[in-house]
C-alpha cells in the first residue's frame with residue numbers, strides 16, 4: 001500500500017510543469033484504471049458543449065485552440081471517473097469505527113459511492129436504504145424541529161448553479177438562512193471585504209486583461225498547483241516581457257521556473273521559462289507592511305512632484321485617500337522592513353514596477369485571505385490599485401483566484417447566510433412565500449451552535465465539513481452531538497464517519513456525468529472566478545443507476561420536508577430550464593433571459609459594475625478603507641513562537657488526498673512534514689529531519705497538539721513554518737478568525753515546536 005512507502009525528501013530543481021506534469025497525468029489515469037474512459041472525457045473537458053473541469057475556478061481560455069486541461073484537472077477528473085466503488089459490500093465489510101482508523105488518502109482511494117446508505121447504530125455499519133426512506137428520514141427530522149434555525153445547510157463549491165439555487169430556495173422556504181459554506185473558510189474576505197470598497201464581492205478582471213496588463217502581482221497564491229491553467233496566462237505575459245511579481249513565504253516552484261506542458265516545442269527541447277521577474281520572500285502576515293511600504297514610496301515621490309497618482313480617477317471616483325496617506329506616511333522604514341521581512345530596496349523595487357506599469361492586475365489567494373484581518377487586507381489591495389486608477393481599464397483590476405469550480409456561482413445564486421433584504425423581497429415575489437429575514441449561521445457559527453446543542457440537523461451539499469474546519473477534535477465532538485447528519489457526496493470522506501445519532505450518505509451524479517431526466521438530457525451551469533457563466537454537460541455514465549443528480553436530491557428533500565409547499569419542486573427535477581427561468585426572475589440585473597443566453601455554448605459574462613467604474617457602495621464611490629498599523633494578526637509576545645501556514649500539497653484537492661507526494665516541494669510518501677528555515681531549526685537545537693510535535697500558543701486553556709512531524713530545511717523566512725492542511729487543522733483554534741468574514745486564520749497559527 002502506497003502509505004507504507006518510505007518517506008523521501010529530495011529538493012526539486014526542475015522547472016514546474018513540463019514532462020513531470022505529463023508523466024503525472026498519465027500515471028493518475030492508470031492508477032484509477034480509467035485510461036480510455038478518462039482520456040475520452042478529457043477531450044470534452046472545458047470544450048464547448050462538454051463539461052467544466054471539476055477542479056479549480058480559473059476560467060478556460062478560447063478552447064478552440066487546444067485541449068484545455070492541466071495536470072491537476074486530470075487528477076480531479078480521474079478520481080471522479082475512477083473504476084473503484086464504495087458499495088454495499090464495502091460498507092458491510094468495514095464498520096464505521098474501523099473506517100475511522102484509515103487515512104483520508106485511503107478513504108479517497110476506495111472509489112465512488114453507489115447507493116444511499118443509512119447508519120445503523122447497532123452494528124456500527126452503514127447499511128443500504130432506499131431513496132424514499134432517506135428523504136422521509138430527512139423530512140421527519142426537519143419537520144420535528146422546534147425551530148428551523150436548528151438545522152444547518154452546508155454547501156461546498158462544486159455544486160452547480162441550478163442545484164445551489166434550488167437548495168437556497170428550499171432552505172429559505174423551510175425558514176432559515178443557516179448557510180455555512182466552504183467560501184466561509186476561503187474567499188469570504190473577498191465577498192465581505194470588497195463590497196464596501198468597490199461595491200461588489202468579486203474580482204474585476206477577465207482573462208483578456210492578462211493580455212493587456214503591464215505588470216501582474218501574484219500574492220499568496222500557489223498558481224502552479226491550485227490554478228494551473230493560469231500558468232498559461234503568466235507564460236504569455238512573460239513572453240511579452242512584462243514583470244510578474246510573486247509575493248510568497250514559499251518559493252513556489254511554478255512561480256519561479258515553468259515549462260508549459262502543452263507547449264510541444266518547449267517540451268521537446270526541455271526548455272523552460274522564468275516566471276517571476278521579482279520574487280518577494282514575504283514573512284507570513286507581512287503583506288500589509290509591503291503594501292504600505294509601496295504606498296509610502298508612491299506618496300513620497302508624488303509629494304516630490306512626480307505625477308504618479310491618477311488624480312482624475314481619485315477625485316472623480318474615490319473617497320478617503322487623505323486618511324490613508326497620513327496613516328501610511330506615519331510608518332517608518334524600520335517597521336515596514338521588520339514586519340514584512342523585505343528590504344527597503346526590494347519594497348522600493350516593487351513600488352517602481354507598480355509605478356511604471358500603466359495597467360496592473362493583482363491576483364491573490366489564501367495567503368491574503370486566511371489571516372485575522374483578511375477582509376481588511378483585501379481592501380488594502382484595492383487601495384493600492386485605486387492610486388493609479390487600476391479599475392475599469394483594459395489590463396487592470398483586482399483578481400481573487402477562487403477555489404472550488406463553482407464557489408462564486410453558489411454565492412451569486414443565493415448561498416449566503418447574510419442575504420440582503422432586497423434579495424429576500426425578490427425571492428418572496430418570485431416564489432410567493434415569506435423568507436426568513438434574520439441572518440443565519442456561517443461555518444464557525446454553525447460549529448458554535450453544534451457545540452451549544454442548539455443545532456440538531458446538518459445537511460452537507462458536497463464537501464467534507466468536519467475535516468475542513470478548524471479545531472478538529474472540538475469540531476468532531478460538536479458533530480457527534482447532532483440528531484441527523486446527511487452527506488450528499490461523490491466520495492466517502494471523514495465527514496461521513498464523524499456523524500450524528502442518525503446519518504445518511506447520499507451519492508450524486510458528478511460534473512463529468514450525464515444527467516438524464518424524464519424530459520431528456522439536462523445540463524447545468526457554472527460561474528468561474530471571472531464571472532463567466534457557462535453550460536456544463538457531462539459525457540460519462542454515473543457509477544451506478546442509483547446515483548441521483550443534486551437538483552433532484554434538493555427537490556426530493558423539499559417535497560419530503562414541505563408537504564404544503566406551492567413551489568413546483570417536481571417540475572424542476574426534469575426540466576432545468578425552469579430553474580434557470582426562476583434564477584432570471586430573482587436576479588433580473590445579471591441573469592435576465594438566462595435560458596436564452598445560455599443557448600450560446602460559450603456562455604456569457606455577468607456584469608461586474610466596477611469594470612465600468614460604477615460603484616454600488618452606499619456612497620456610490622470607490623472607498624479607500626483604512627486598516628491601521630502593520631499587523632494582520634494578533635501579536636504574540638513569545639520568543640519561541642513560529643507562525644504556521646497550513647497549505648495544500650501538489651497532490652490534493654482540499655481534504656481529498658490524491659497521493660502523499662508534493663513533487664515541487666520535494667516531498668514523497670509523507671504528509672507529516674514541517675517546512676522550516678534551517679536557522680530556526682538550529683536555534684531550537686534540532687537535527688535535520690528531527691521529529692517534533694507542534695503545539696498552539698493560546699490562552700484559552702485548550703491544549704492543541706499534533707505529533708510526529710518531520711522538520712524539513714526549506715527556504716522559509718525566519719519565524720515562519722508551513723505544513724499540510726487538513727492534517728494540521730487540530731492546531732487551528734475555532735476562535736482564531738477574521739472578525740468581518742468569519743474566515744479562520746489558517747495561514748498564521750501561532751505555534752511552538754516540542755522536541756520528541
Ligand SMILES: Nc1nc2c(c(=O)[nH]1)N[C@H]1C(S)=C(S)[C@@H](COP(=O)(O)OP(=O)(O)OC[C@H]3O[C@@H](n4cnc5c(=O)[nH]c(N)nc54)[C@H](O)[C@@H]3O)O[C@H]1N2
Pocket residue numbers: 055056057072186187219220221222223225226227247248249250252282283284285286287364365366367368401402403404645646647648649650652653654747
Ligand atoms: N489542485 C488543487 N487545486 C485547488 C485546490 C486544491 O486543494 N488542489 N483547492 C482549491 C481551493 S478551494 C482554493 S481556495 C484554492 C487555494 O489556492 P491557494 O490560494 O494557492 O492556497 P494554498 O495552497 O492554501 O496557499 C496559498 C499560498 O499562500 C502562501 N502564503 C501563506 N501565508 C502567506 C502570507 O502571509 N502571505 C503571502 N503573500 N503568502 C502566504 C503559501 O505559501 C501558498 O503558496 O485552490 C483551489 N484549487
Ligand SMILES: Nc1nc2c(c(=O)[nH]1)N[C@H]1C(S)=C(S)[C@@H](COP(=O)(O)OP(=O)(O)OC[C@H]3O[C@@H](n4cnc5c(=O)[nH]c(N)nc54)[C@H](O)[C@@H]3O)O[C@H]1N2
Pocket residue numbers: 156157158159182183185186187366370403404461462463464465468469470488489490491492493508509510511550646647648653654655656725726728729732746
Ligand atoms: N487549515 C486549513 N483549513 C482549510 C483551508 C486551509 O487552507 N487550511 N482551506 C479552506 C478552504 S479554502 C476550503 S474551500 C475548504 C474546503 O472545504 P470543503 O469544500 O468542504 O472540502 P472538499 O475537500 O473540497 O470536499 C470534498 C468532498 O466533496 C465531495 N464532492 C466532490 N465533488 C462533488 C460533487 O460534484 N457534488 C457533491 N455533492 N459532492 C462532491 C466529495 O465527497 C469529497 O469528499 O477547506 C478550508 N479549510
Ligand SMILES: [Mo]
Pocket residue numbers: 182185186187402403404
Ligand atoms: Mo477554497
